[in-house]
Amino acid sequence: NSVFIDCTADENVAAMYGEILSKYVSIVTANKIACSSDYTYYQKLKSIAGEKGVKLMYETTVGAGLPIIKTISDLVLSGDKILKIEAVLSGTMNFIFNEIGPEMPLSNAIRKAREIGYSEPDPRVDLSGTDVVRKILILAREAGYPIEKDEVTVNRFLPDKCFEGDLNDFYKKVKEYDTEFEQKRKELVKQNKKWRFFATLDQGKARVELLTIGPDHPSFNLEGSNNIILFTTNRYHELPMVIKGYGAGAEVTAAGIFADLMRVVNI
Amino acid sequence: NSVFIDCTADENVAAMYGEILSKYVSIVTANKIACSSDYTYYQKLKSIAGEKGVKLMYETTVGAGLPIIKTISDLVLSGDKILKIEAVLSGTMNFIFNEIGPEMPLSNAIRKAREIGYSEPDPRVDLSGTDVVRKILILAREAGYPIEKDEVTVNRFLPDKCFEGDLNDFYKKVKEYDTEFEQKRKELVKQNKKWRFFATLDQGKARVELLTIGPDHPSFNLEGSNNIILFTTNRYHELPMVIKGYGAGAEVTAAGIFADLMRVVNI
DSSP: OEEEEEOSOOHHHHTTHHHHHHTTEEEEEOOOTGGGSOHHHHHHHHHHHHHHTOOEEOGGGTTTTSSOHHHHHHHHHTTOOEEEEEEEOOHHHHHHHHHOBTTBOHHHHHHHHHHHTOSOSSTHHHHTSHHHHHHHHHHHHHTTOOOOGGGSEEEOSSOGGGGSSOHHHHHHHHHTTHHHHHHHHHHHHHTTOEEEEEEEEETTEEEEEEEEEOTTSTTTTOOTTEEEEEEEESSSOSSOEEEEEEOOOHHHHHHHHHHHHHHHHTO | OEEEEEOSOOHHHHTTHHHHHHTTEEEEEOOOTGGGSOHHHHHHHHHHHHHHTOOEEOGGGTTTTSSOHHHHHHHHHTTOOEEEEEEEOOHHHHHHHHHOBTTBOHHHHHHHHHHHTOSOSSTHHHHTSHHHHHHHHHHHHHTTOOOOGGGSEEEOSSOGGGGSSOHHHHHHHHHTTHHHHHHHHHHHHHTTOEEEEEEEEETTEEEEEEEEEOTTSTTTTOOTTEEEEEEEESSSOSSOEEEEEEOOOHHHHHHHHHHHHHHHHTO
16 A cells, blocks of 8 residues: 655656556655646546556645545536636735735736745746646546647736746846736726636636636635635536635645545545 | 445434444435434444444535535544634525515515425424534534534524424514514614624534624625535634535535445445
């Protein structure tokens, strides 16, 4: 009853999963790479785990310790159909859009997220949507939709030129958009609306985009770097099921890893 | 690998669990009686299941198919400590307090809940808090607090005399409070507040009561007969983890039973 625990974000480690599972070793991972790679690799890992009677656990890849993946898995296992997922899955992005204001232009909010350690070393991994695309892919596949990365529509809210060049270039370029963002933000405040960086799965199509929402939306009061996930299913239809809480951070991720491990061991 | 499924609310069936588990048969149950009975019986069932290597699953006893009990269990298993639970666990009561208004006095809202099939045949089982007491007991125990039923403080919002006599008496008596409730309700509307029937576990003490909450509270927009549960733990501290959704109904309960069954079978 051996378990391999992957707390890296390393591609090379993710590439070893097939071999590890083949040797009757379960895997508990917080690394999103394997489950958001080519669908065929993902499927192969699932089938090796099934054949060998070992587990591949990745609850912490989305929302850290929040019970998201096992909830989808339980719904699907019990014959429900996931019709729609609407989610704020990036604590970093939620933090940035909660922080910006008259005294805190976009570029400073991004720097702050980096300084606190919320964002990746290169915050463009968060800002470009790459991280959220991986997460919605993992959820979509868990829900039974065999989606590939390039099928996810990403609407970036910063022009492409911000994502070229090095990090110093980036901070210089993004500063150019501070005024424009502050103007838009003031408009939103007048309308009592807020920005949220959403991942959506709807009718089998996934997209990632910056949306504006009003006070009636459950994500309006999404504090700090919290995550929120809304599931609309055949059974949770008129009103979706909602899960909300810290979706990142060393402590809650470690706890989620440990819970996954206990579930493997308990069997 | 046999499983006994209990979809009754029967005391006699619940009394058989010890014997069933002893015979190496797992139990999946929506019946709250066993897990909210004497703590010693609850503990005995858990230890028999452990000894015999079978499962006792009761996710649907609280919040139907919502992932509540397994979330607590995972948190505790991974070394977290549940500091506080705040929950609206009665779909019936939430429905009633969402329905009452100028055209719908309390007594009519109770009748409507009964007619739609939301309440027990005798709605006093819901109104007295009996059902919610059972639920908070189950959650408290899962969180590691060995609480007994008579240690739960219940603040009823109707006088004792309403709970004496037969059902016809009850409907007559409760009508006397319609005017008083409508006055209070109008007051609340002025203050932009709402009633919610809450179960709370705080510092090891459990209580059930009617509270008034403002628009900042996550339960303010708790529609229809939905449930909501807030967990404050060592790790989810500044901001609690929140789970919200349909917490009752044949379909979501059946789905939860089936998910529990799949979890037993999968092992």
